[in-house]
Amino acid sequence: MNIHINGKAYPLNKGASISVSHALTFHFSEPQKSTFAVALNSDFVGKTDYDTTFITSGDSLDVLQPIQGG
Amino acid sequence: MPLTIYGKKLDSRLLIGSALYPSPQVMKQAILASGSQVVTLSLKRQNPTEKSGQQIWTYLQDIIAESNGYLLPNTAGCKTAKEAVTLAKMSREIFKTDWIKLEVIGDDYNLQPDPIELLQATEQLIADGFKVLPYCTDDLVICQRLYDLGCEVIMPWASPIGTGKGLMNPYNLETIRLRLPDATLILDAGIGKPSDACLAMEMGYDGVLLNSAIALADNPVMMAKAFSQALQAGEQGYIAGIMEQRQTAHPSTPTLDTPFWHQS
Numbered sequence: 058m059n060i061h062i063n064g065k066a067y068p069l070n071k072g073a074s075i076s077v078s079h080a081l082t083f084h085f086s087e088p089q090k091s092t093f094a095v096a097l098n099s100d101f102v103g104k105t106d107y108d109t110t111f112i113t114s115g116d117s118l119d120v121l122q123p124i125q126g127g
Numbered sequence: 128m129p130l131t132i133y134g135k136k137l138d139s140r141l142l143i144g145s146a147l148y149p150s151p152q153v154m155k156q157a158i159l160a161s162g163s164q165v166v167t168l169s170l171k172r173q174n175p176t177e178k179s180g181q182q183i184w185t186y187l188q189d190i191i192a193e194s195n196g197y198l199l200p201n202t203a204g205c206k207t208a209k210e211a212v213t214l215a216k217m218s219r220e221i222f223k224t225d226w227i228k229l230e231v232i233g234d235d236y237n238l239q240p241d242p243i244e245l246l247q248a249t250e251q252l253i254a255d256g257f258k259v260l261p262y263c264t265d266d267l268v269i270c271q272r273l274y275d276l277g278c279e280v281i282m283p284w285a286s287p288i289g290t291g292k293g294l295m296n297p298y299n300l301e302t303i304r305l306r307l308p309d310a311t312l313i314l315d316a317g318i319g320k321p322s323d324a325c326l327a328m329e330m331g332y333d334g335v336l337l338n339s340a341i342a343l344a345d346n347p348v349m350m351a352k353a354f355s356q357a358l359q360a361g362e363q364g365y366i367a368g369i370m371e372q373r374q375t376a377h378p379s380t381p382t383l384d385t386p387f388w389h390q391s
Contacts, residue, residue, distance in 0.1 A: 094217035101216035123184040126169025127144030127338035
């Protein structure tokens with residue numbers, strides 16, 4: 058089973074559970090200074106909740122950054 | 128006269144987008160040349176190997192600092208109230224503003240706002256403390272509902288996003304102005320020419336939000352200045368009081384003692 062971060066699959070054992078903070082280490086190769094925000098299964102997760110919000114297989118994480126817009 | 132957006136007084140009545148410019152340098156020059164103090168931006172999925180996103184964010188922060196302005200994040204790409212609410216919350220955390228340009232698109236062909244989802248999202252966001260600037264069609268009743276929900280600012284379209292077709296339905300837009308005299312009305316989307324912006328201001332609109340018309344010009348910096356001047360001209364024309372149209376011709380030059388007057 059997998060979790061998905063920005064559409065990319067990462068393996069996670071069935072029944073396993075990891076924090077959002079842990080999951081973000083799959084996405085980022087180094088500690089982040091960049092600007093981003095997170096949604097889990099299309100629900101916003103605030104930065105203060107990264108350590109206490111947990112992800113299981115089948116979940117989907119979106120990590121978004123600023124971009125130009127009209 | 129200053130434009131007031133949710134209590135913030137702004138010197139310029141132009142709100143400007145940050146997309147589609149030939150380069151970040153031209154974007155910065157054009158936005159600063161426009162005099163605008165409100166710059167729209169958005170969010171996208173992050174690619175950790177790509178550095179350009181952080182670079183753009185740095186540019187935008189510089190622009191806001193230099194213009195003493197404000198960021199206005201949008202919810203572009205959202206098709207449901209739930210998506211828009213989530214994106215608004217993510218934007219609030221990143222950009223540290225409770226302003227949100229609320230877009231909920233109902234049709235992929237002309238990017239027309241979905242009025243039902245828009246109203247639902249507006250209600251939820253206002254309850255959560257957001258200051259909502261809704262992008263909507265030029266439908267009087269939808270604008271009225273948005274105002275009743277607590278939107279101090281309403282942003283009906285001139286025409287579909289990016290078309291440059293200008294004011295498709297001036298009657299609708301004039302009626303919205305007439306019926307919502309206390310709302311801050313910003314004409315958003317579809318503006319193509321400086322004269323479009325001037326026309327909106329002559330109608331008594333409080334401001335104009337545009338992006339493509341400047342970003343896609345051959346010379347975006349010059350076009351930004353042109354729009355700035357057009358907005359000022361339109362605003363002054365509205366304040367000065369535009370003459371009533373008349374059905375028949377009236378000579379401008381006095382007719383008394385006209386030479387060579389033909390007596391018949």
